[in-house]
Amino acid sequence: MILRTGPFSAQVSRRFLWALPVLLAAVAALVWIAIGAGATPTTATERLSALRGEGLIGDLRRPRILVALLGGAMTAASGIILQTVSRNGLADPGLLGLSQGSVVAILIGGLVFGLGSGALVWVGLGGALAVSVLVLGLGRGTLAGGGIVLVGLAVNIVLGSVTEIVMTSGDATRFARLAVWSRGSLAGVSAGDLRLIAVWALVTVPLLLALSRHLAPLLLGHDAARGVGVDTRRLLPALVLLAAALSAPVVVVCGPISFLGLIAGYVARRLVGDAPTEVLVTGMILGGGILLLADTAGRAALAPLVVPAGLMTSVAGVVVFLLAIAADRRLNR
Amino acid sequence: MHPLEVCSASFGYGARPVLHGVSLSVAAGEFVAVVGPNGSGKSTLMRLMAGLERPASGTVRVMGRDIATFSRRRFARHVALLTQGSGVPQAMVARDMVAMGRHCHQGFLNRRSAADDDVIDAALAEMEVADLALRRMGELSGGQVQRMRMAMVLAQGGEVLLLDEPTTFLDLRHQYGLLRRAKRAARDGRAVVAVLHDFTQASIYADRIALMQDGRMVGVGTPAGVLTEAAIHRVFGVRTHGVRIQGAVIHLPVDR
Numbered sequence: 170m171i172l173r174t175g176p177f178s179a180q181v182s183r184r185f186l187w188a189l190p191v192l193l194a195a196v197a198a199l200v201w202i203a204i205g206a207g208a209t210p211t212t213a214t215e216r217l218s219a220l221r222g223e224g225l226i227g228d229l230r231r232p233r234i235l236v237a238l239l240g241g242a243m244t245a246a247s248g249i250i251l252q253t254v255s256r257n258g259l260a261d262p263g264l265l266g267l268s269q270g271s272v273v274a275i276l277i278g279g280l281v282f283g284l285g286s287g288a289l290v291w292v293g294l295g296g297a298l299a300v301s302v303l304v305l306g307l308g309r310g311t312l313a314g315g316g317i318v319l320v321g322l323a324v325n326i327v328l329g330s331v332t333e334i335v336m337t338s339g340d341a342t343r344f345a346r347l348a349v350w351s352r353g354s355l356a357g358v359s360a361g362d363l364r365l366i367a368v369w370a371l372v373t374v375p376l377l378l379a380l381s382r383h384l385a386p387l388l389l390g391h392d393a394a395r396g397v398g399v400d401t402r403r404l405l406p407a408l409v410l411l412a413a414a415l416s417a418p419v420v421v422v423c424g425p426i427s428f429l430g431l432i433a434g435y436v437a438r439r440l441v442g443d444a445p446t447e448v449l450v451t452g453m454i455l456g457g458g459i460l461l462l463a464d465t466a467g468r469a470a471l472a473p474l475v476v477p478a479g480l481m482t483s484v485a486g487v488v489v490f491l492l493a494i495a496a497d498r499r500l501n502r
Numbered sequence: 503m504h505p506l507e508v509c510s511a512s513f514g515y516g517a518r519p520v521l522h523g524v525s526l527s528v529a530a531g532e533f534v535a536v537v538g539p540n541g542s543g544k545s546t547l548m549r550l551m552a553g554l555e556r557p558a559s560g561t562v563r564v565m566g567r568d569i570a571t572f573s574r575r576r577f578a579r580h581v582a583l584l585t586q587g588s589g590v591p592q593a594m595v596a597r598d599m600v601a602m603g604r605h606c607h608q609g610f611l612n613r614r615s616a617a618d619d620d621v622i623d624a625a626l627a628e629m630e631v632a633d634l635a636l637r638r639m640g641e642l643s644g645g646q647v648q649r650m651r652m653a654m655v656l657a658q659g660g661e662v663l664l665l666d667e668p669t670t671f672l673d674l675r676h677q678y679g680l681l682r683r684a685k686r687a688a689r690d691g692r693a694v695v696a697v698l699h700d701f702t703q704a705s706i707y708a709d710r711i712a713l714m715q716d717g718r719m720v721g722v723g724t725p726a727g728v729l730t731e732a733a734i735h736r737v738f739g740v741r742t743h744g745v746r747i748q749g750a751v752i753h754l755p756v757d758r
Contacts, residue, residue, distance in 0.1 A: 171614050180598075180614045256589070382610065386602050390588035392554055397658060398578030398606030442638075443594035 185447040188440045192451065196238070196458040203234050203461055206469040232363040233355050237464050237478070238457035239366045240355075240419040241429060245456025246377055247415035248430015249437070249449050250408050253384045255305070255317050258435060258493055261486075262297070262416035263427030265321035269328040270300030271420040272351060276335045286365060290418045297413035297420075300324055305409060353424040353479015355464045362422040369418040377411055377449065380404070384445035426479050428486020429456055435493050459485070503566040504529050505580075505661040505693040511550055511560035520546045521717045523560065528695055530661065533688040535704035536697045538714035539738055544697045545586075547714070548666045551695065552583040564662060578606035582658035584651060584665045592640030596650050599639055600626060603657035625657040628683060644671045652680060656687065663687050665696035669703070681707040701729055705751040713737060725751050 170186070172179050204219050204226070205211045211219070211226065219227040244262060251260035251267075262268050274296025278284045284292060307320045336347045349356060383404055386394040391401050419426065430452075437452035463481035510523040521543045528534050536544045549555045550562055553569045562569045564580050572580075582603070590599060603625070604618040626632040629649040634642060642650065648671050655663065665684060669677040681696075685707050688694040698704045704711055705725035713721035713728050715737045721728040729751045731744045742753035 171619070180601075182595075379610065382608075382613065383605075385591075385594075385598075386605055388591035388594070389599075389602065390585065392552075393583070393585045393588060395554060395574055396552060396578065396583035396585060396655075397602050398575040400574040438593055443591045444598060 180444075182442060182444060182447060185441045185444075185451065188451055189454075192454045192458065196454060196461070199458055199461050199465070200234055200238075203237075203465040204230050206465050208472065228360075232360045233358045233464070234461060236358045236363050236366055236422060237355055237461040239363075239370050240423055240426070241433075241457040241460030242453035243366070243370055243373065243415040243456075244419050244426050244429045244460070245433035245437075245452045246374070246430075246449060247412045248456075249434045249445070249452045250377070250384075250412040250415070251301075251430065252434050253387050253445055254405060254408050254412070256388060256390070257317055258438070259318050259431060259490065260321075261428060261430035261434075262412065263425055263429070263486075264318060264325070264431060265304050266300045266324035266328060267297040267304075267413060267416050268420050268425030268427065269325050269332070270296035270298075271417045272296070272425055273328050273331050273335075274299075275421060276332060276347070280335065280339070286362070286421055289421050290365065290369065293417035293421050294413055297417045298410065300328070301409050301413055349477060350424040352477040353426040353482070354477035355423050355460075356468070356475065356477070358422060366418055366422055369414065373411060373415050374453075377415070378446070380407065380411070381446040381449055384408075384449075385443075388443065388445070424477075424479055426460060427483050428490065429460060429482045431493070432456075432459060432482065432486050432489045435489050505565055506551060506695065507561075507563040507566075508547070508551060509561050509563070511547075511557035511562060513546060513550060513555060513557050519717065521550070521557075524714075524717070524719050525560075526695075526712055526719060526722065528662070528693040530693055531688055531691050532709050533685050533694045533696070533707060534710045534712055535701075535708035536695060536712045536714060537699070537701045537704050542714040542737075543717040544714055545666060546717075548583075548664060548695070548697050551662075552581065552664050553577050575606050578658065578660070580660045581662040581664060582655040582660050584655045584663075584668050586666050587648070587651075587671055590639045590647055590651070592638065594639050595635075596631070596637050596639055596642065597622065597626070597635040600635070600650060600654045600657055603654040603659075606658065621657050621659065622653075625653040628656060628686075629653040630679075645673060645676045648672055649676065649680070652683065656683070661692055663692050663694045665694070667697050667699065669698065669700075677703065701734075702750060702752050705729055706749070725749070729753070 170181050170183055172181060205216045218224055219230060222231050248261040251265060252258050271293035275289050275293045278289055278292035304320050304324055332351055336344055383399050386397050386399045395401050433452040433456040436455055437448045441447045441451050460478060464478040467476035467478050467481045504527045506528040508524060508526045510525050511521060512523055513521040524547055536547060538544050550557055556570060569577060600622055626635050629652050631646060631649050631653060634646055639647060668680055672680060681703060684694050684696055710723060711725050711728040712719060713733060720737060721733055726746060731742055734742050734753055741756040743756055745752045
């Protein structure tokens with residue numbers, strides 16, 4: 170379906186127009202459940218005032234919900250960019266090692282140099298960028314195949330052991346605190362964290378939507394993309410930078426949330442097809458919803474046991490990962 | 503001034519030289535086929551003409567202007583390139599892929615004009631794939647995919663059309679169909695260059711043949727003038743007996 174007025178025109182698929190309100194309604198319902206979920210039952214009026222940020226529940230749960238929505242959306246967007254750049258539906262900031270790169274950089278910046286969370290975003294961004302250059306560089310010849318995921322896996326293992334070394338070299342309290350963060354958790358989220366994430370979202374998301382028009386031709390391969398007029402030599406570094414800038418702030422606040430980009434990208438493509446702008450918007454709503462669901466289920470469903478959101482998405486992610494590989498095999502025969 | 507001019511262009515990948523002072527001019531309305539053995543530099547010449555590589559020395563000019571001075575977007579409005587098969591987005595609706603040919607004509611706020619749609623429809627009709635336009639690319643056969651890709655570059659427009667081994671994945675009927683479309687594009691006033699493996703096919707459809715060997719242009723002219731028995735022996739290393747049927751040059755190997 171094509172919309173036109175005067176010199177302006179845009180293309181929207183029917184499936185996207187269906188998916189958008191349904192997903193938004195689902196996320197709204199999820200927010201309603203999340204604001205009420207906890208040890209003590211809440212009334213509708215209490216939930217409404219909490220959503221406005223009033224009272225103890227409002228102080229605690231509102232920033233946590235908003236961080237889940239924004240952080241999930243940003244992680245999903247990062248994954249979908251990487252999937253488009255590498256032409257590989259399995260790419261994800263967690264799987265390719267970008268998150269782990271941020272984790273190591275943040276651990277070193279925080280523990281060795283004692284930096285605050287605002288500065289740590291930049292350090293995390295540097296770590297994510299270093300890894301993305303390494304992984305995309307090493308995996309360049311095999312971008313379209315599974316090679317890039319293998320390179321990411323190898324980098325992840327190395328960086329993971331660095332993380333373990335840093336964590337186990339301190340005392341027990343520090344270990345406990347870092348252990349939760351390094352699995353990806355929203356338990357410690359504060360209003361300050363929300364501000365941090367929101368600022369980065371305000372910068373990166375509009376930039377991404379402005380560039381999204383150029384994403385579709387990348388799916389044809391880089392030569393063909395240049396053939397139809399995309400300057401890949403400028404676009405690709407910009408997109409990788411953007412992917413890192415979308416994932417690093419989330420890692421600072423929540424730790425690495427693995428598989429979220431993969432799940433959101435996969436489900437979004439299933440829902441709306443292959444037009445990158447639509448996949449991005451759909452995937453970001455899904456990403457926010459999935460992270461909120463993971464966090465809420467992790468703290469409420471198995472209470473008093475609390476499961477970090479990162480572990481919840483990893484479990485769901487492995488299932489989607491296997492489904493995606495099976496579907497891939499069907500398509501490529 | 504010709505739409506496409508390559509003037510003594512040389513190029514190498516690292517220390518390995520691939521092209522040595524190659525020149526080729528293609529006029530508007532002309533279909534030139536580049537032929538030669540594997541590794542003769544055909545595809546590299548194509549990459550230079552498409553602006554994917556810069557010549558180490560010499561120039562490539564499009565519409566009289568050195569292509570190094572074009573932005574990618576401006577360049578794409580003049581030169582359309584059909585790359586060798588490099589995979590297509592499986593879940594994408596075919597028509598949306600063809601629409602990517604219009605990318606260089608669109609802007610942030612003008613993503614699909616009515617004029618774009620007319621051009622896209624015409625290209626789909628030209629390649630006889632209009633009835634498949636709403637299918638997903640993953641559902642199409644190899645031949646249908648290639649015709650969709652051709653529709654995409656036809657929709658792109660421009661004065662120059664470059665086709666890098668366009669017939670590779672096609673059966674005979676679609677090979678001839680695609681070359682006929684390429685010739686028609688030339689008759690409509692474009693400068694068309696195709697890298698082809700089969701010089702018999704090239705002789706049937708092309709106005710001129712550019713014969714390459716070891717990174718050099720060893721013959722440019724009419725099919726009958728270039729594709730002689732002596733030239734085929736020298737370049738491909740096979741002794742043949744040449745036959746001409748209605749303008750086509752057919753070579754039969756002598757030691758059968």
